[in-house]
Amino acid sequence: MTDTLAPARTAAEIRAQWAAQQGRARDIAHQLGLREAQLIAARIGHGATAIAAHPDRLFPALGQLGTCMALTRNESCVIEIDGRYENFHAGEHAAMTLEPGLDMRMFPRHWVHGFAFVEDTDTGPRRSIQVFDAAGDAIHKVYLRPASDLDGWDRLVTELALPEQADVIAVDDRAAPEGAKSAPEKRDILLSEWRRLTDTHQFLRLCAKLKMNRLGAYRIAGDEFVRPLSPAAIPAMMQAVQASGAHVMTFVGNAGCIEIHSGPFKTLKAMGPWENVLDPGFNLHLRQDHVAEVWAVEKPTKRGNALSFEAFDAQGNLIFQVFPVAKEANDHRAAWAEIVATLPGADA
The missing domain is CATH 3.40.1570.10 (HemS/ChuS/ChuX like domains)
Known part of the structure; x- marks a missing residue:
């Protein structure tokens, strides 16, 4: 825009x-x-x-x-x-x-x-x-x-209601996209620290410490923790989640807010460039034509590796993430791992 x-x-x-x-x-x-x-x-x-x-x-x-x-x-x-x-x-x-x-x-x-x-x-x-x-x-x-x-x-x-009801407001310039920030010379440090993670939230702090961001780290990490996927993996993932009944956590956000849904995908419908989940009480609308990179990513935690599915646009902005629901009474990690393993790689 x-x-x-x-x-x-x-x-x-x-x-x-x-x-x-x-x-x-x-x-x-x-x-x-x-x-x-x-x-x-x-x-x-x-x-x-x-x-x-x-x-x-x-x-x-x-x-x-x-x-x-x-x-x-x-x-x-x-x-x-x-x-x-x-x-x-x-x-x-x-x-x-x-x-x-x-x-x-x-x-x-x-x-x-x-x-x-x-x-x-x-x-x-x-x-x-x-x-x-x-x-x-x-x-x-x-x-x-x-x-x-x-x-x-x-x-x-x-x-x-505010005391001042201004019908004309000034706005700031939009922040420029950050893009992928990487530091290949720090790859060994990145991987060493990555192996020592105990919580997924520690990953962004690690990236910041090394002057990288999420996408920049993925691009240099290699196959120990990441696998690049084809953009076609998105509809394939959605269809596999629907077919298996697996419960997943879907994260969608912007700089100010992240909204998370936990559950299955029941009703899928593609409409032009949009991939849609149309379930009672939960809708997801995704512009497939905006997707430039998709990654399967593993991060160690105290409860075992957390496996995520993450999509980015051509400017390096995160579009959405999917994780398995991993509660003790409702643990879908194994089913999710099977789904991700079948998804087409970036060279497909």
Whole structure:
């Protein structure tokens, strides 16, 4: 997507231009040379209310709404999960929800612009909470379901409404993609430290210490811990998970939020470039044509090696990850390992 913004316009001009367009707000914003947050802000007083965006304030209020649909996306993948915003744990640098149905990790510094938005549709009003980063790109969205608590919605809007209701907002430049950061001269150190891992979360700290990132480390690691796969491994993996009934953890995120679903893939449907999982309470939409690299990766832990499936775009951005569900009473590691072993390699 281009990072060029159109000249400044009034909120009334933006609303008029929006009304003349068809499609999703994200796509319309791009067509108009705006960021999505600017498009929604133009509706302040016309269905939108600017609200506090920080998770420490927002998530306790979301708990009043009952079951909602939680949506997190990046440029290439969208995850949608029905759940309740409960069991919230605040944190200065990282926060989380740990509900079985709604498992999320939030990085508060990216939660900058928040809106409560009511838009008219053919089926009636659609209510959502939408949060954007400083560049005006979506971090997380919450859509009310028919069973959601409308009194809770009214309380949330009243409690979180900002004193300043600005219908035109400035946005920052987007951060440039990091790409793959590698240090081949440190490969022996990387592998030595990799062998000593006891938790998957230690891996990114190791990469940072060596001035690398995830993809850069994979590219130089060799076959002890990684195997490059073909992009065609994605539909093959999904079909194998569906056929086996294996339960997997699917991670989709952006700089400010990661959303995680645990369970099987039941209903698969390819539509043009999109690979889709369309299950009750869980949808996944993946742009297969955005996938440039796929890796099978092993990381040692106290409970044995954790085997992940990870896809990246041409800019080196992580699209999504899949791990096995590995709980004591519901351990799918063996089935997952069998699936990954059958997937086509990068040279296929």
